[in-house]
Amino acid sequence: MKANKIMAAAIMACAAMPAAAQSDSTGLKSAAESFAATPIDVGADVTIPLEESTAAVSVITSATTDRRSSRNIANSILGQGTGLVSLQNSGSYSDTDPTFYVRGLQSLSTSTPLVLVDGIERSISDITPGEVESVLILKDAAAVALYGYKAANGAILVTTKRGKYNTKTVKFSYDHEWQFMMKKPQFVDAATYAEAVNEARSNDGLSAKYTTDEINAFRSGQYPYLYPNVDWVNETFRNHGVANKYNMEFSGGGKAFRYFTYINLTTNKGFVANADANSGYSTQDKYTKGSIRVNLDADITRTTKMKVNLQGVLDETSGPSADLWDLVYSVPAAAFPIKTESGLWGGTSTWSGTLNPVAQSAGAAYVKNHSRSLTSDITLSQDLSGLLKGLKASVRVGYDNSSNVYEDHSKTYDYGSLTPGQWVDGEPTVSAEYKVTAASEMGTSAETNAYAARFHFDAGLNYANTFGNHSVYSQLKWDYEYEDETGLNTTVYRQNVSWYTHYGYKGRYFADLALVGSGSSRLAPGTKWSFSPTVSAAWVISKENFMAKAKWLNLLKLRASFGIINADYLPGDDVWTYYTQQYVTTGGTYPFTSSWTSEFGRTYLDRLATENPGHEKAYKYNVGLDASLFGCLNLTFDAYYQRRTDIWVEADGKYTALIGQDAPYENAGIVDSWGFEAGADFSRKVGAVTLTAGASVSLNRNKIVEQLEEPRLYDNLVQTGHSVGQIYGLKAIGFFEDEEDIANSPTQTFSTVKPGDIKYEDVNGDGQIDSNDEVAIGYSDDAPELYFSLKLGAEWRGLGFYALLQGTGRYSAVLNTKSMYWGLVDNTTISQYAYENRWTADNKEAKYPRLSSQSNANNYQTNTIWLEDRSFLKLRTLEVYYNLPRKLLDASRFISEAKLYLRGTDLFSIDHMAVSDPESYGATDPLTRSIAAGLAVTF
Template sequence: MKIIKEIYVAAFLSVSVFSYAQDTKMVNRGFNLSVPSEESTAAVSTIYMDASKTSDINPANSLYGRLPGLISLQGSTVAWDNDPTMYVRGLATMGTGTPLVLIDGFERPLSSLSQDEIESVTVLKDAASQALYGVRGANGVILVTTKRGILEGMKVHASYQFGINTPFRLPDMADGYTYALAMNEALRMDGLSALYSNSDLEAFRTGSNPELFPNVNWKDEVLRNKGTTHQFNASFTGGGKNVSYFAAINYIGDNGFMNENYFSPDYSSQMSWDKLSARANLDINATKLTLVKLNLLGELSQHNRPATEYSTLFPMIYDVPAAAFPVKTSTGVWGGDNVRKNPVAESVAKGFSVGNDRALYADLRIIQDLSVLTSGLSAELAIAYDNRASYWDNKTKNYLYESLQPVRDNGGTIIDITRTRYGQETDLSFSSSLGYQNRVTTFEAKVNYEKNWQDMHQLNAAVIYHQEENSLKGINNTYRRQSYIGNASYAYKSKYLADLVLTYSGSSVLGSSDKYAFFPAISAGWVISSEDFMKEVTAIDYLKARASWGITGSDRFAYDYDKYYFKTGISSYFFGDNNNSVSGNGEFRLPNLKLKPETAYKFNFGIDMEVFKRLSLSADVFYEKRTNILVNSSAIYSSVLGVSTPILNDGEVKNYGFEAGLSWRDRIGDFTYMLAGNFTFARNEIVNMDEGYKPYDYLKNTGNRIGQYYGLEAIGFFQDEADIAGSPVQSFSNVVPGDVKYKDQNGDKVIDDYDKVAIGYSTVLPEIMYGFSIGLGYKNVSLKADFQGVANYTLVRNMSSMYRPLVGNKNVSQHYLENRWTPENTNARYPRLTTKQNDNNFRESSIWAENGNFLKLRNVELAYTLPKSWVNKIRLSNINLFARGMNLFSFDHVKDMDPEQMYATYPSFRSYNIGLTLDF
């Protein structure tokens, strides 16, 4: 009942609980299989890109909230590395849970494409559709189909758009004066003397001596308030009697948020990215019975960044106090000290790095009609070769900086400045490195057979052989996979449907004892609307019930779990009279001699429905039991063993839920409108993880969610010494008024790690994902808005300085200051200020758990299509003008940061775009 209630509440909040662009009449394109929609028994969701474009430079980010069953969260926002985190129907493993992405049937990154190249994106969600992929299918499959040519004259499509990006919700840190007040308050709370005198505080407040008492907003000094994006695309579609083609060229230019005021005249350290790609898809009728399909995609890209990695640089912006030192001193030297680095100097004075990415994706497929042998027989051969590489050119240097200390007389008056210099100014030095290299070779062979007799029976069958080698730079980074697949679909009167998949799939990463596993799946469907008793039900245009059961697998884990070997650095030995330690080889982890792939047993029941020729509905319930998950077994063996215990296939997780999608489309005269949405609820539970003994059941991860947040339950703050004396002993550190008070869960009068409990939900992914879209059109004007929301999700507030202030010479945020405990504000959200490493306050607890639910406006578009009578006069077929906004607002519980970016990194952003498309 609790689960049903949660589903109901989330559905109510989402306003529209169903799918955008849900196409229940879907084509299963796995291994180029083509099953008519009315005869498909699989659970799939499809979106067509031409009707769903956004201005995002990565097409994967255009899928937020669009497809039922696809859980998608914002990842990194750096232009060249901004793939979202995606899961299909939640997470059913403690290992790698990311789905398999196939582009035209071959595993490739979705970010390699532009939106203009994509025909459709399909998510395969049940065993009936995933079993085809053997050891690759358990985490779900995303199929991307690119556009192809047409057998008629050439058509040209061109588009350009310009975007302005602005940072979204950057945290506000304390200014110099506020920081000094906070530091004095923290020292007073710690029973220590103040650091800043009244005259010092006045100097911070007035800015009378900015060299010794600076007030630097590092965020504004390092970052500017906007960046720009350019996108250009041109595509050519056409063909003749024997050849059709689709060709496209795409350019993306992104200029980032780095403030250029301090840039060196010799080089740029802007976070910028340029990418150029070109595609050619050819369909060639080599003979009347032979079709050749050739696809080529080439990419060149270059990204520029400061020499200091952005993962290191951006925390500095928030961690260095405004009062620490000036950007530059009066001598023109960078400010700094021997504890903290100058964020501006680190961003511009250490040089820059340039990454050069190159990629070639090529595949050839030959389809041969063999009906001369027997009617309905055909064969296919396909080969693909992909080569991707990244090279880094680094031009780095050192810089001179100085620390300033006031010299005071006996009365505390500043009479001089002591300048201590560090480092030295050097010239740029050059180095280069290979970032990554990835080569993938794929071969497929297939024999198809189709038979239709008496207009009652239809059979589609295929036998497939699949082989691939995926090689990454480094040792033990080459994966080889091989699959033997049989697939058969049968339909009787197009009403009663049955599908069978039998896959025997192997992987080089599996144990030497058995590298293959068997993955069957069976599914059935009933087209109820085709029955005679439904003919009088005119409101229902289409109704189908379907069910599936099957087994899929995953080999997404590293090599050598089944190997027994020695390793350097494991052990150290002592020799001689002085007990000098020498490192040597030691016995490494024990092997798993029965290494297996993860095995997922999946069940699905769903319905597809069309009503009133306007309403489309698809709904599914699903259940998955995942076994053979690799887990560390150290908790179930005694350390007396004397060696690291093996990684075993003992893990087990169950995952279950519900999803639905609905869309309504209608026209009233010149006015058209569309309402659509989707809803996914997926809950997982750890059944076994070799967790070992825990003295209390509430300490166990087993029985809870993957990524469940655990911590102490805060019940307030200590108000005075009497409150402390009358409370259980806090074992982590001595406490004073303003420190966090925790609940004693086991009643032993001591607060320790045995008092941790499950708090909130998973911190890895939400249990509920929903999206809804609204589309309006009147004559040549259209308006569309796409929303995405999540629920049953827990965030952790653990960003240093923002939520862990002052400790370790760190900064303090305005947010923390406004919500901290003081004797005057005892009903606070956060504990008192302190300069000490407070093990009581800053540990996992309900204080730092936040409701992660949010609803975002992901995309809004206003477009105008010029009248045909105007366009035809200049020999064009279409001109469309549009304005788009992305991530314009978010309703959530965080307010001071982006709920999808609760850490210090390159900013997430709002985007405002204008553009036009031309069709010739």
């Protein structure tokens, strides 16, 4: 409702005021100007004005990508771009790359989009926001047609900045960022843990483990070496992390040469509290990245041009060798002291498999990863108008190389503790001293554990001309690439031969045709090549004569597209497994399946070979509408439908197990997906105030039509007809109140049930509860079906703010995190939240079941008790800034622009998960919020 009111006010403001023609100090142009000027890249050397585009493309400009103080451009575009679903994964600074989907989940194979940097597939995590000109989200068949096998799931195209003729500019920026963990876990203290264990054992019919004296000792802290009470979270981690970002940009050019150079240095120190406990080295979680980009453009002759792109990246991560968060989710406060009275690191035989988190953070040294990458490409283009007006030729060669060196400098340490004995006269005694001698020197090994290289070559002829009312752009192109990764038989070769034509009539009727032949070494002989045709059209209604009087309408365009995009996705890493019969040496007797194992060697047949293999295909349909109103408001809407066919699936449901071999993979899967996305952007200068606002929403749904599903005993078990990633589980109908309730209910077969255990619905009506009672519950936990955002901004005389909110809906989580929700399982601890919400005889309206000291298969099934609504609304970005006035800068003579800013990132989240973050939950680094102070100066 608020968003509707905002947009209504924006329309009124547009209608009342004259259009702003010039750019304002924020770098945002008027909406109509920006809409008309932005080019769409539909392939190397093919740029079409957005007004003429027939494709479904959303544009994220540099005006909004550098407002978040992010490590890379991937995190800068969170919540931006209609049709793009972007989600955070980890709170670790070195591993914060989001998960991307273009139009949600689309296939049983993969739904990951293609990422391109300057037209070549490259890592988005290496790109700094300041070096980016724009990010395009390519959504329909017309937008991705020329990218071949890899673009069936859409694409993200990052375009970096270039220099300008006859200019010279130097820019410097610095960000200092403070980071804070969101929803840091809280586990119970030692006394509460001991009480919880006793309660769990009582529930299981066992005797108490801890006496009253021991519980009181945990609570009083009088005997810290016998009865410790350690807050492992706060002893292992500090409350804040710090990052620094230094950027230097040099750009410009002369009459025949242009350059853009961008240098970045990023450093981060994480949350380890005891990082400097040793002389000579630190165990802090650290990340350091240095990168340099050089983009060059040279007019070699009047008709010959050269373009060069170079980027080098060096990054280094170091930190403890153990997963500290997994440890603090495991070790109870009562387990052992941090150190014994004699200075020995704490540890006991009870938790011998669980390491001391503080010891691992301070006393086990560190490991380090060095990543190195170099990306390069050069393009030569030749104007051949001397042969034929409008004819050009181009050739591009690119080579990228990356590697990672792992250094192991970790070590082990002695550990132990005192074992409590009997209490005598109100005082504890020592039963024994437990000690493990395991100390070692720091490791010195190093190895290259990852390597990747990519070679790219393309050559093409381009023709562009205008004949009266007719305009034509046509391109004939050949692409070739190979990529090679660490391991044997990992090299993949791909080729594309394409013909693309863009035709316009009277500047208001446009049609595109793309015919693409693609080949891939991943596919079986006889199926390596495929043909992908795409057609699309657009009608610029606003240029019709009957719209001449609609002065308020700057642009109204209707477009539609259809295309077949082929894919070379495969069901696993071993390409050849699915095409030819395999022979495996193992097993003493002939097995019925490949899961048979034996000590004796024998050759047997593995999975059946695939008969008539093919490749996955995407049939994409799209209709869209673009409008620009009053010179300040842009609107866009797209509706789409896609049928994905010939998806690789296991054919277990087609063959009987009596054949004695695993069923083959076959190209038989079918998935339908459909949805819409809508966006609105407003930009207006009213007097001295510049106003900006925007909103977007997308809904992405899908259904599995065919997957060769094995026959099911009951309809509730059938997964075909449901969505990709659908969660399946049991329907909880409460908790057993007493033994009589258990006796009068259907038998639950997972384990012996007791009062306080979860009671399930007998969905199939067979009188017992087992896995046959599972049903579809909630939505997918991979990607939300609903994704939306809202942005607001204003600037007055250089003082301004910008805010971006982003949210999701129709999104589910399964709360199965150890200790946080499943307390005490496998001798772990329990969170304060799980303890307070457990079932007891006095709290039968609890949220979660009774405590168990032993494995409880009945309660720890996937079920609706553990199902949570994962939807959220987050304040992704809040920036408050001040552009220093021109008069003050003119006095300095050498500074043309200066900006001071304060930025907040992910400052709050409104969601349904009380103690976890809906984007990333589990025994892992919590997501962070951050505040950054910065300065940007242009000389």
